[in-house]
Amino acid sequence: MVLMVIFGLVAIMGVAAVVTTIKKRNFLGFIFAAGSAAVFGWFTVMTIINSGFPVAH
Numbered sequence: 179m180v181l182m183v184i185f186g187l188v189a190i191m192g193v194a195a196v197v198t199t200i201k202k203r204n205f206l207g208f209i210f211a212a213g214s215a216a217v218f219g220w221f222t223v224m225t226i227i228n229s230g231f232p233v234a235h
Contacts, residue, residue: 179232182225189219 192215199207 182222182231185218185225186222189215189222192216192218 192211195211196208196215199205199211
């Protein structure tokens with residue numbers, strides 16, 4: 179469960195990085211930030227759907 183919370187925080191920081199890179203017009207940074215936000219966000223959402231929050235044992 180702790181790993182899911184950490185990955186969720188990484189996804190939120192990735193979204194913040196997407197906004198920052200759009201403002202600075204850094205397209206390569208945008209690609210990496212959007213990719214990491216999408217991957218970590220998808221993992222977090224699917225873990226919550228599959229296991230529930232808090233995790234059921």
